[in-house]
Amino acid sequence: MQGRERPMRGLTYEGRIGLREDLSTPSRPPGEARVRVRLAGICDTDLQIARGYMSFRGVLGHEFVGDVVECDDPRWLGKRVVGDINAGCGQCEDCTLRSGHHCPRRTVLGIVGRDGAMAEELVLPERRLVEVPERVDDECAVFAEPLAAALATWGAMNEGRRWRIDEDRVAVLGDGKLGLLIVLGLAAGWVRPTLVGHHADKMKLVEKACERTVLEGSLDQEPLDPFDAVIEATGTADGLRRALAMVAPRGKVILKTTVAGMTSVDLSPVVIHELQVLGSRCGSMKDAMGTLVIGGVDPRPLVAHRYGLKDGVRAFEHAGRRGTLKVLLDPRADP
């Protein structure tokens, strides 16, 4: 099942973002699958990488759904799949006993040392693939990776508890793509958070999943009662400051988004109120797919626009505009 190399198109970052028409299709190491991409999503990490963050060079993108066109294990051939973006060594303790998300030798699709999903094809270890059942359409499936990250907040919130987060007061800060997915993920588990954001129109999209939506500007006049857990999904130093101020003593602040570079913040509340600040990055693709299959989350209202690959640079410009939700790239749209 070896494919021959032929040129393909892809959106790359090599000091600047650009469309390449002359990329080789990715070479496939043993145990990996070649996947023809149906859809790829643009996430804030991609926007940061396109500004030079992570010093990444190569094909961008890590959110995808596609079809396996070449692989070692014949059971994967022709399957529609999504994939865990962390390609670990497969042999270390983290890879064998845990998720492999922290394998020190890992590459990460479109983020660390591995070409990404914004191209006609990508490769990823077969063990990282998750099949997409027929009833989950492409526009849902392409959200599996960020939804997995959103659902990972459950793990952080429930860590060390004998009963799951339930009657607890939970707040989500940030009405961006990830913030809204987190809200939908929580609601799928019957936890209705308070959402704090900047855009009434975006918050309206997930209003039914919320206990309450609050415009951030109103908080200084009208502070809310303290929360047991606050999920920070704004990716700003202000968001972190706000989270530390909103959480109850001994409460949890879940950091979902990285503030690139130095953050200036007064951390004394962490000690004085004995807070738990928990970082959370990737989640389980199987959890995400399970949630999509049962219809627990329908992310399609979060799609802002769909572009062909050849309009990829324009798609990035669009995705980078303040307040834009999910922009998708379709490598098959303009053959």
Add this chain to the structure above:
Amino acid sequence: MQGRERPMRGLTYEGRIGLREDLSTPSRPPGEARVRVRLAGICDTDLQIARGYMSFRGVLGHEFVGDVVECDDPRWLGKRVVGDINAGCGQCEDCTLRSGHHCPRRTVLGIVGRDGAMAEELVLPERRLVEVPERVDDECAVFAEPLAAALATWGAMNEGRRWRIDEDRVAVLGDGKLGLLIVLGLAAGWVRPTLVGHHADKMKLVEKACERTVLEGSLDQEPLDPFDAVIEATGTADGLRRALAMVAPRGKVILKTTVAGMTSVDLSPVVIHELQVLGSRCGSMKDAMGTLVIGGVDPRPLVAHRYGLKDGVRAFEHAGRRGTLKVLLDPRADP
């Protein structure tokens, strides 16, 4: 058992630190005990308060051992005691179900809204007292409060675990008073940490309790393998940066000391490595006294000097000098 008011001496902060000879003995509300102070200890929080931190005004100090001279419950009368410094309302959920350390209406001895221990007498709720058994001498007992804080790191490290921290790799950053007590507390539980500090002479005091002692300056040339838990007890932004760099993925960073004001730090490792940053403040006085009674920790080598109250300002100057260990005040030394 009402006492009459008479003037007493005390070390106060009222915009500046000074000895007052004309203080009234503290009035005793119902349920509280009047305690004649035998010894008081100077802690870094006191040094910060003496620089205006916490906007505190009144008698300084929260580490003490003393004798109950007046109380409601006759069983306390004449007892030698230490005390939990958090005087909660006694009625809220935190006071009735938990430690009361986060009661929103609490006063805190010598820190928030309550005169402290660097005077001839103090008052504290009877329910906050812990009796000092005869075999624990005053110089040990006066360490009960900081030892309780040191031992509280156990709770933070073990939170959410089914087995206690044991074979795990633990590092303590900071060879100040609290750092050394944390090392001694860990060793009492058979966990030998790696201690990272600046002063070979101070680290030598607890060398036997350590897996290893390391001069901080050598770390940049010779980094250590990652730790499962890193306890930050330097109270500096540098310490926090160092802790975030030394901890393994999904590991714990325990913040024991507050960096007053804004800290500039890159928090992206918290998300990328899914770290847990856990604030830890006060601990259980009973745990501390239990550890002292069995001789699990002998803090006396940490005493740098003992002053009478009249030399209190000088004692603060001494305690504030870089590298100074515990300075004690004895209100009975110069009657």
